[in-house]
Amino acid sequence: MKKKLIPAALAMIASTLGMFGCTGAKNSGDSRVVTLENRSGRVEIDLLGARILSWRVTGKEVFFMPSNPQSPDGDWSHGGISICWPWFGKKGSAASSIHGFARNKTFVLKSRRTSAAGSSVTLGLDLAAGEESTFPYAASLELVFTLTDRLTATMRTLNTGKESFAFSGGFQPYFAVGSYKAVTLHGVKDMDFAAVDGMDAAFPRRGDAFALTDASTGRKISATAKGNTSLIVWSPGSVEPHNRNLAPGDTERFIGLGPACRAKEGAITLSPGQTHELVFEMAVSP
Numbered sequence: 001m002k003k004k005l006i007p008a009a010l011a012m013i014a015s016t017l018g019m020f021g022c023t024g025a026k027n028s029g030d031s032r033v034v035t036l037e038n039r040s041g042r043v044e045i046d047l048l049g050a051r052i053l054s055w056r057v058t059g060k061e062v063f064f065m066p067s068n069p070q071s072p073d074g075d076w077s078h079g080g081i082s083i084c085w086p087w088f089g090k091k092g093s094a095a096s097s098i099h100g101f102a103r104n105k106t107f108v109l110k111s112r113r114t115s116a117a118g119s120s121v122t123l124g125l126d127l128a129a130g131e132e133s134t135f136p137y138a139a140s141l142e143l144v145f146t147l148t149d150r151l152t153a154t155m156r157t158l159n160t161g162k163e164s165f166a167f168s169g170g171f172q173p174y175f176a177v178g179s180y181k182a183v184t185l186h187g188v189k190d191m192d193f194a195a196v197d198g199m200d201a202a203f204p205r206r207g208d209a210f211a212l213t214d215a216s217t218g219r220k221i222s223a224t225a226k227g228n229t230s231l232i233v234w235s236p237g238s239v240e241p242h243n244r245n246l247a248p249g250d251t252e253r254f255i256g257l258g259p260a261c262r263a264k265e266g267a268i269t270l271s272p273g274q275t276h277e278l279v280f281e282m283a284v285s286p
Contacts, residue, residue, distance in 0.1 A: 034123075040150075041151075049103040050143040062176060063080050063175060065079040066245050078245060078246055083103055083170075085099075085103075085167070087099070087168050088168040101132060108124045109123060118149075119147055120144055120146035120147070123142065123145075126160070151283075152279065155169060155280075156277050157169070157277075159275075165270060168263045170260025175221055180254075184215070185212055187209050198235065200233075200236075204229075208226055211223065212257055220284070222284075227259075227279055229265040231259055231260070259278060261278065
């Protein structure tokens with residue numbers, strides 16, 4: 001009798017822990033996926049690139065992810081929320097140089113925390129001086145993802161070396177929409193995408209809050225950002241990007257809208273021991 005009760009008891013304990021947002025990890029192919037789960041939803045994060053693969057709220061996916069998450073050359077490409085660090089944009093001629101090298105590095109799961117309010121994980125990437133030729137500084141990059149009734153992503157950069165360095169970076173989310181033609185942005189530069197067929201632009205911040213509404217699904221994504229210098233909007237519209245991992249029609253099903261610190265607005269400079277923090281908080285309704 002006792003042996004038969006043990007699996008049931010374990011299942012009950014696991015279910016109870018899940019209600020309070022406990023985290024776990026599972027293997028997914030060659031990557032390791034860390035999960036956050038509570039009554040409000042479920043988040044999946046890949047340790048490769050500290051990339052958010054999925055966020056489901058009331059059973060519905062918030063982020064667009066193509067069927068093939070990698071480009072033909074094996075590089076991480078569009079989908080979910082990817083990070084840009086230690087630079088935003090392109091540096092050099094190689095395709096993999098865009099948005100820095102951190103998105104192709106494997107992060108370490110440093111900690112997990114659970115409280116009555118929700119749960120979080122901290123992922124880390126430590127660089128020794130001279131380890132990366134394109135960024136030869138000692139630095140520590142931490143990504144903290146917290147799930148409550150909303151999702152918060154925090155990017156923390158620490159100068160662990162003996163000399164100052166300049167960097168840029170940000171978050172690159174791909175919010176799933178029914179059609180880019182039904183989307184309106186708020187708090188960025190208010191615009192109706194029905195009149196826009198392709199946009200890749202940076203807008204100066206107009207305060208902490210901004211939002212996206214999608215009339216085709218009735219969904220609204222509200223967000224705040226702190227520590228950024230600009231907001232990036234990317235929507236190819238009906239224009240299909242070349243040599244990437246998107247299938248025909250994919251570009252009409254997402255809007256890129258996220259906070260960044262770009263070198264064009266002035267890179268962030270950290271002295272030894274200093275830290276910079278970029279916080280990106282998102283909520284979904286209904």
